Amino acid sequence: MSDTIAAIATARAPSAIGILRLTGEDTAAILDKVFRPKGRPMSQRENRVMVLGDVLDRSGCAIDNGLAVLFRAPNSYTGEDCAEIHCHGSPVVLQEVLLSLFAAGARQAKGGEFTQRAFLNGQLDLIQAESVADLIDAETAEAARNAAGQLGGALSRGVEQVYDDLMDITSRFYAVVDYPDEDIEDLQRETMVDTLERAQQKLSALLATFDRGRILKQGLPTVILGKPNAGKSSLLNALLGYDRAIVTDVAGTTRDTVEEKARLGKLLLQLCDTAGIRDTEDTVERIGVQRSREAANRADLALLVLDSSAPLSGEDEDVIALWQTVPKRLAVLNKSDLPCAVDKTALKERFGSLIELCAKTGEGIDALSDAVNALYPTQDIPAGELLTNARQADAVQRALTAVTAAKDALALGMTGDAVLTDAEGALEALGELNGKRIREDLVATIFSRFCVGK
Numbered sequence: 001m002s003d004t005i006a007a008i009a010t011a012r013a014p015s016a017i018g019i020l021r022l023t024g025e026d027t028a029a030i031l032d033k034v035f036r037p038k039g040r041p042m043s044q045r046e047n048r049v050m051v052l053g054d055v056l057d058r059s060g061c062a063i064d065n066g067l068a069v070l071f072r073a074p075n076s077y078t079g080e081d082c083a084e085i086h087c088h089g090s091p092v093v094l095q096e097v098l099l100s101l102f103a104a105g106a107r108q109a110k111g112g113e114f115t116q117r118a119f120l121n122g123q124l125d126l127i128q129a130e131s132v133a134d135l136i137d138a139e140t141a142e143a144a145r146n147a148a149g150q151l152g153g154a155l156s157r158g159v160e161q162v163y164d165d166l167m168d169i170t171s172r173f174y175a176v177v178d179y180p181d182e183d184i185e186d187l188q189r190e191t192m193v194d195t196l197e198r199a200q201q202k203l204s205a206l207l208a209t210f211d212r213g214r215i216l217k218q219g220l221p222t223v224i225l226g227k228p229n230a231g232k233s234s235l236l237n238a239l240l241g242y243d244r245a246i247v248t249d250v251a252g253t254t255r256d257t258v259e260e261k262a263r264l265g266k267l268l269l270q271l272c273d274t275a276g277i278r279d280t281e282d283t284v285e286r287i288g289v290q291r292s293r294e295a296a297n298r299a300d301l302a303l304l305v306l307d308s309s310a311p312l313s314g315e316d317e318d319v320i321a322l323w324q325t326v327p328k329r330l331a332v333l334n335k336s337d338l339p340c341a342v343d344k345t346a347l348k349e350r351f352g353s354l355i356e357l358c359a360k361t362g363e364g365i366d367a368l369s370d371a372v373n374a375l376y377p378t379q380d381i382p383a384g385e386l387l388t389n390a391r392q393a394d395a396v397q398r399a400l401t402a403v404t405a406a407k408d409a410l411a412l413g414m415t416g417d418a419v420l421t422d423a424e425g426a427l428e429a430l431g432e433l434n435g436k437r438i439r440e441d442l443v444a445t446i447f448s449r450f451c452v453g454k
């Protein structure tokens, strides 16, 4: 038995339609008090059918004319009775209807409470529940597709398989521990090592997707490096499509790092424009240069910006040395609209490739986009099977460590209880991952990060 909760599920801005949601055991009764169709009340109508009617405020006056739908348990999002009221998207109307639902007996839903109920009622596992938040927060189509795949159970199925295999092993080991005189037969030992090895492979393959998954969700940490006036801020602005950073012909314009996300082809970049690297007496600029170095340390990709209108200088060489410390790199030859003063062939040879562009007009940005995307090819991982969540990655890592220990213990001929402890450890980690074995307070923390109405 659960109390009935209600929330506005759509954004608080004037829009064509705004939706309120409610779930809990008094859903139908509360809906009858707030929504009045022509003829029979909602509670006496067919399941999952949209009905037109008046939406009533606390005093029983119509404040809108809208639609309502009732999803009776267990065929609903939460697994309980659920309903939606579709109003016109006026924030004032939605707020009045929400108060009307409270007056009729509902209480305000907490962040993520709908999805939390869906999880607690077994409609979704924890991986799927978290993917709901990821889907809503997705910043690229690829991230959304991955979240949708997870919601569909792509990741859950793989985890479930490993979980079941480990359950099988632990139950066999309980037998060994209960009857210590019976040794594990060699044959049985071998099949168990096989099973653990398969689990190990699956878990490490899953963990290997996290790098890509993190990029998908948070953006690829990308630093723009170059000497003063090379055109770094101009490049940032060109990639963003608006003037985010100040651009002037004064060398040393950018003092602090400027961070912004930008979509580039299929990728989301977490761009960081930096202060031009040079030796300087200026205190503020010196701190800026230090920050540029720190940004390079954190970055996964570095874009080196060179000015094609002037020969390479010692300052350029200092930047190149820093640029070379970043794992993935691209060299950009900027100011392609000006007469060229560098030896392009030599630079191409030195850097492997050279992308010529004009940050001022945006010409050549497409080539840069292609080159960046080519560095991060979409792997052959089906959508939905990328780990994107640090909590999940941590659980997979713990499960992997425990499975490896169990496998090693077994291969070394250790006793049943030693292996059992490790196998149990792996099960516990996987149970935390999909929510089969998880502490209540942890569940509450996870869902509290969701927004209200989700």
Ligand SMILES: Nc1nc2c(ncn2[C@@H]2O[C@H](COP(=O)(O)OP(=O)(O)OP(=O)(O)O)[C@@H](O)[C@H]2O)c(=O)[nH]1
Pocket (backbone or CB within 6 Å): 226, 227, 228, 229, 230, 231, 232, 233, 234, 235, 246, 247, 248, 249, 250, 251, 252, 253, 254, 255, 274, 275, 276, 277, 334, 335, 336, 337, 338, 357, 358, 359, 360, 361
């Ligand atoms: N002609 C031409 N000028 C450019 C181009 N890109 C940048 N500039 C000019 O070069 C100067 C410096 O540009 P910025 O983008 O501020 O350079 P920066 O590398 O951020 O410089 P600092 O912040 O001082 O390190 C400005 O006058 C820009 O208008 C380009 O593609 N062509």
Ligand SMILES: [Mg+2]
Pocket (backbone or CB within 6 Å): 232, 233, 234, 245, 246, 253, 254, 273, 274, 275, 276
């Ligand atoms: Mg700048």
